[in-house]
Amino acid sequence: MSLLSTSRNTLQLTRLIMRRDRIRIPLWLIGITFFTLIVPVAYEEMYGSDQERQGMAETMGNPAMTAMVGPGNLENYTVGAMTSHQMLLLTAVVVGLMNILLVNRHTRVDEEEGRIELIRSLPVGRMANVNATMLILAITNILLALINGFGLYALGIESMNLEGSLLYGAALGGAGIVFAGITAVFAQLSESSRGAAGYSIAVLLIAYLIRAVGDVSNETLSMISPLGWVSKTEAYWNNNWWPVLLMLGVSVIIFIFAGYLNSIRDLGAGFFPARLGRTNASAFLQSPLGHALRLQRGGIIAWAIAMLVLGLSYGSVMGDLEVFFSDNDMIAEILVQEEGFTLTEQFIPMLMMVMGILGAVPPVMAMLKIYGEEKKNRLEQILASSVSRTKLLASYFLIAVVNGFIMVSLSAIGLWAAGTAVMDEPFYFDKVYGAGIVYYPATLVLIGLAVLLIGYLPKFSSFVWLYLFYSFIVLYLGGMLDLPEWLGRMSPYGYIPQLPVEDMEWMPIVILSIIAAVLIIAGFIGYNRRDMEG
Amino acid sequence: MSILKTEGLTKKFGKFTALDGINIEVKPGEVYGFIGPNGAGKSTTIRILLGILKATDGRAEIFGEDVWKQAVELHKRIAYVPGDVNLWPNLTGGEVIDLFTKLRGGNNKNKREELIEKFKLDPTKKCRTYSKGNRQKVALVSAFSSDADLYILDEPTSGLDPLMEQVFQEMVKDVKKEGKSVLLSSHILSEVEKLCDSVGIIREGKIIESGSLEAMRHLTRTHILVKTKNSIPSLENYQGVHEVERTEQGISMQVDTEEMDAVMKHISESGILKLESAPPTLEDLFMRHYEHKAETGAGGES
Ligand SMILES: Nc1ncnc2c1ncn2[C@@H]1O[C@H](COP(=O)(O)OP(=O)(O)OP(=O)(O)O)[C@@H](O)[C@H]1O
Ligand SMILES: [Mg+2]
Numbered sequence: 128m129s130l131l132s133t134s135r136n137t138l139q140l141t142r143l144i145m146r147r148d149r150i151r152i153p154l155w156l157i158g159i160t161f162f163t164l165i166v167p168v169a170y171e172e173m174y175g176s177d178q179e180r181q182g183m184a185e186t187m188g189n190p191a192m193t194a195m196v197g198p199g200n201l202e203n204y205t206v207g208a209m210t211s212h213q214m215l216l217l218t219a220v221v222v223g224l225m226n227i228l229l230v231n232r233h234t235r236v237d238e239e240e241g242r243i244e245l246i247r248s249l250p251v252g253r254m255a256n257v258n259a260t261m262l263i264l265a266i267t268n269i270l271l272a273l274i275n276g277f278g279l280y281a282l283g284i285e286s287m288n289l290e291g292s293l294l295y296g297a298a299l300g301g302a303g304i305v306f307a308g309i310t311a312v313f314a315q316l317s318e319s320s321r322g323a324a325g326y327s328i329a330v331l332l333i334a335y336l337i338r339a340v341g342d343v344s345n346e347t348l349s350m351i352s353p354l355g356w357v358s359k360t361e362a363y364w365n366n367n368w369w370p371v372l373l374m375l376g377v378s379v380i381i382f383i384f385a386g387y388l389n390s391i392r393d394l395g396a397g398f399f400p401a402r403l404g405r406t407n408a409s410a411f412l413q414s415p416l417g418h419a420l421r422l423q424r425g426g427i428i429a430w431a432i433a434m435l436v437l438g439l440s441y442g443s444v445m446g447d448l449e450v451f452f453s454d455n456d457m458i459a460e461i462l463v464q465e466e467g468f469t470l471t472e473q474f475i476p477m478l479m480m481v482m483g484i485l486g487a488v489p490p491v492m493a494m495l496k497i498y499g500e501e502k503k504n505r506l507e508q509i510l511a512s513s514v515s516r517t518k519l520l521a522s523y524f525l526i527a528v529v530n531g532f533i534m535v536s537l538s539a540i541g542l543w544a545a546g547t548a549v550m551d552e553p554f555y556f557d558k559v560y561g562a563g564i565v566y567y568p569a570t571l572v573l574i575g576l577a578v579l580l581i582g583y584l585p586k587f588s589s590f591v592w593l594y595l596f597y598s599f600i601v602l603y604l605g606g607m608l609d610l611p612e613w614l615g616r617m618s619p620y621g622y623i624p625q626l627p628v629e630d631m632e633w634m635p636i637v638i639l640s641i642i643a644a645v646l647i648i649a650g651f652i653g654y655n656r657r658d659m660e661g
Numbered sequence: 662m663s664i665l666k667t668e669g670l671t672k673k674f675g676k677f678t679a680l681d682g683i684n685i686e687v688k689p690g691e692v693y694g695f696i697g698p699n700g701a702g703k704s705t706t707i708r709i710l711l712g713i714l715k716a717t718d719g720r721a722e723i724f725g726e727d728v729w730k731q732a733v734e735l736h737k738r739i740a741y742v743p744g745d746v747n748l749w750p751n752l753t754g755g756e757v758i759d760l761f762t763k764l765r766g767g768n769n770k771n772k773r774e775e776l777i778e779k780f781k782l783d784p785t786k787k788c789r790t791y792s793k794g795n796r797q798k799v800a801l802v803s804a805f806s807s808d809a810d811l812y813i814l815d816e817p818t819s820g821l822d823p824l825m826e827q828v829f830q831e832m833v834k835d836v837k838k839e840g841k842s843v844l845l846s847s848h849i850l851s852e853v854e855k856l857c858d859s860v861g862i863i864r865e866g867k868i869i870e871s872g873s874l875e876a877m878r879h880l881t882r883t884h885i886l887v888k889t890k891n892s893i894p895s896l897e898n899y900q901g902v903h904e905v906e907r908t909e910q911g912i913s914m915q916v917d918t919e920e921m922d923a924v925m926k927h928i929s930e931s932g933i934l935k936l937e938s939a940p941p942t943l944e945d946l947f948m949r950h951y952e953h954k955a956e957t958g959a960g961g962e963s
Contacts, residue, residue: 132733132734133733135733136764139760139763139764140764143749143760146752146756147749147751147752240747241743241745241746241747242747242748242749244708244713244743245741245743245746245747245748245761245800246764247711247712247713247732248711248713248736248739248741248743248813249736249741249761249764249765250733250734250736250737250764250765250766251733251736251764252733253712253732253733393713393714393715394708394713394714396674
């Protein structure tokens, strides 16, 4: 069969996707562009002088920061260099996530829901849907690249010339297209949409970690990570275009591979083997708690591994950090702020903040799962049996709460364990663990907010993601941008004491716990009163 | 020439053989009933016919063309309705129907309006809010407003109310009148009986019976209700007599068509007072095949 006929009606399906995502895609683009543009403006305000910028460069120039944001042009730390150093990689991760979610939505999700079957019964080519999805994502990423590129240039900041700006945008778009392709491949390989999203996000995370380790210790290692290529563009500095070409070339190959897989497989099938399950439900599975846990088992395990690996990766940088400080007396002098802490310990709060907030993702997912099930009409049958709504909600709640505790614990343990292995002067366990677990009450507030929304305004329950994202951005950037304090105080994470550098404060912990409890109780009440959707 | 023909169609999912040498044939202007128990392989066969699944072995042709290689071209002349219709939650029913029409490349506005009217569908509602039956109507309107030559329907009425079911049956009769062919898979046997000229019964991936409904009836049993002066000796064990039940109205039984003559002679010796006979329903036919396994199992004991 000719390529023409396997692609027949691609344009019609492209139009369908546009119609379905006419709000979703613009929102993503606006959100990402907003963050890209606001940061250099803030830098320009705050770090007006060379001296201030060079001071910033010194605090950024250590292995821990390199692991987190990648390499940068620290010798000539202009506003442009600062932006590409501190923002480009992080934004590329967000762009990657956008691509994963959008591609999955139009490929595996649609297939799982049986919509592709209807489409395929019409005179539509076998590959038309994959092609249409790729076309849309290509357009989306190109738009993203252009808007961000020209947007940055339009800010009129001296160190941000046209070439660097366009390259910055192109690096984002290029990373996006690569992850669109990767997701398209997993949408063929995996047998479910959850699997496709899960594997793709895992690749995103692994790509980030590989380049973290690579940037600190081994340049060539970073070269196998698409996110490593993003840093290699060195926008506003050496302006390398080859990584963008590399990303485009790789994407084309991945796209073709995805299309090929799509054309040889059965609709609904994957390439990863699906196992048969058990004939009978175990006694545990028959309880609502067991049932809810069984549904999420795979995802929870994957996240637990991810959090542990993240902790281990950050921890493994600590050895380099220690050596770095002992070799650089001058920097060590600048950084000394608090008595009684080693220099490396000062990086714990920053790393913990990232892991604490990231560790809130799986519990929030676990909590929102109950609404996902409701929308798919799967709760009706359970509620029609003798399970009360309170008990059902409590099951998901319990999983979320325990899940949150495990996630933050694992990342802290990982950080400590790897740190201990590589450092001459290892951390004390309780210091590291305490610095991590102190974020738990804030996560409880997030879970509480999820429960509240599920109880009253389930349609808006994804708002929790926005809030979590907000918390991350504000706190992550807060330090660098010197954002007004109230912005951070809008997030529960803004109240958490920065252990071990700051002293422990119990007051915020108690208050956050009370707030969480109130939200949760209110949510339970609401959940018992409202209509079930379906 | 046949409209649709499979030969030795086989489909394996891993080690599991879902279809094992299926032969079916739909002739021009014919409505072909495709029936069989759950999991027998009806939907799998249909998906292969639509080029959505690839057959492991065997041949499947529609209008004389290979269903996998010529899928796109063939689909211009085929309309399909699945039993479980899932649509895009934030599109309206009307938008979906138009989308399908566009993808098909045709344009039949009048037919569309007429069908929407007939099925009492509100095309302005978002698909998210449609009930199962209403989603099915969207697929039905889209299928029947097209100018297809072959209609492939997989349990198309599983969510329709009896009134709508009737509308559906009229649609099928209409397209049949126009000389078009229909492959109808259904669990509603009365529907199949009313609409179909030929029937294929599939079980565990094999066609176990096929042919015109008339011919099939001949192969099977007739219902007999009889009242006699004297009791009939050794009726239960008489060859060709099944499922004897003694009720107030008389003795009801089923008699194999080929043994009818002998059985009648035997019964008449007891002096017939009343005799009613009814042709076998499709349900009888079907039950006989469904229960085949159970029967042979029990046969050993009796
Ligand atoms: N993708 C698949 N992977 C593995 N097995 C499958 C797959 N699709 C179908 N099967 C199996 O093939 C067999 C036939 O399924 P099919 O859906 O064709 O049955 P059906 O006759 O349509 O049943 P129903 O009347 O319930 O609709 C079943 O045993 C089913 O479990
Ligand atoms: Mg079926």
